[in-house]
Amino acid sequence: MRLSPLTALIAGLVFGFGLLVSGMANPAKVLAFLDLAGAWDPSLALVMAGAIAVGLVGFRVAAGRERTLTGAALTLPTRRDVDRRLVVGGLGFGIGWGLAGFCPGPALVALGAGQGGALVFTVAMLAGMGVFELLESRRGTTDA
Amino acid sequence: MTIAWDQFTPFTALAGGALIGLAATALILFNGRIAGISGIVGGLLRPTRGDTTWRLAFVAGLVLAPLLWSLFARLPDIRIEAGTPLLIVAGLLVGLSTRYGAGCTSGHGVCGLSRLSPRSLVATACFMATGFATVFVVRHVVGG
Structure with a gap:
């Protein structure tokens, strides 16, 4: 059985709970944090x-490994x-973040x-990400 | 500077942050991947064989987290102050810029800083700076 989708799903859930x-x-709380001149x-x-x-502990452990705990490739x-x-x-990115109070993770939650x-x-x-892919593929063809 | 002590939630902030760090640790140790939401989502727009399922599973976890939460408890407040035009502009900017700069709050801010990456330190300083500046302009220059 392949574990990777299951562990990714659990990681996503825990990440979402954390958010x-x-x-x-909550974008209102994010904006209250970014508002240094208001009620901060x-x-x-x-x-x-x-x-x-x-994360410091987690990535220190990861840095010493070439394989994941399930034996797949681990690349940093x-x-x-x-x-x-x-x-x-x-x-x-900071301008977009400051305009609405959303970054990618919280938006999905x-x-x-x-x-x-x-x-x-x-x-x-x-x-926006699609525009990036479009620009990149164009760049790729002109570079080649 | 005025600190909004009545809004300050140090314990849930630290606990939620620890969960985010735990999720990032789980993803690197079990999947060998960095928990950068913009990178994970962006990669879905350029699908590579064998590299799509874990991305979809992680995103599903994020989206399902509030649904699972609401089975057991009342969801915390999520208040979006921005109107539709502003949300569109902000979304476009966040999508394009995070792919251009190879990361967002999670990839650079959490994982990158945990890895002590100089690139992520620069990126985080950049988006924090324009995040603060944007809210200042919106709330105290334009809106003041």
Whole structure:
């Protein structure tokens, strides 16, 4: 039996619960965190802190392995260079995040919670990703 | 700066964050993959044989999390303040930029920082900066 879809499903569920418990699935709370000049809600800094505290241990364990616990290939990103795409992409993402208070994970969780606005955001996000694929494939053909 | 102490939820923030870190740890140790939502979703638009099922399973977990939650408890508040046009613009920007910059809050912010990746540190600094700036402009310059 292939375990990989099952473990991915469980990881997705736990990730989703984490977003719900932490309040990160609520765009109003995300915007309250990003609003330094208003009534600032620092909660989301602690979400990051909690996630990274556990992640530091998890990824330290992962870094010493070439195989997953079920024997599949385990590959960690190796790039260390900072290029223009990374910076421009990061800057653009922050603007979108600040406009609606949604980033990709919370949007999918809010979609599951039946929020119509999350559906609008998710469809637009998929369209944005589609535009990227289109630009990349064009780039690929001109490069070749 | 005014801190909204009545909105501050340190314990659920830390607990939810820890769940997110746990989910990211599970995905790397069992599936050998980084829990970056934009990358996982984006990869579905460029399907590769043998690389699709785990992505769909993880996304299903995120979407199903609130449904499973609501069987046992009342869902936490999810309040979307942005209207439809703003959600569309934000979604397009988030979709395009996260693929361009190879990551979002989960991939760079949680997993990347947990791996102490310099690329992710730069990306996170970029999207945090424009996230803060965007909310400032929307709420205190345009909306003020």
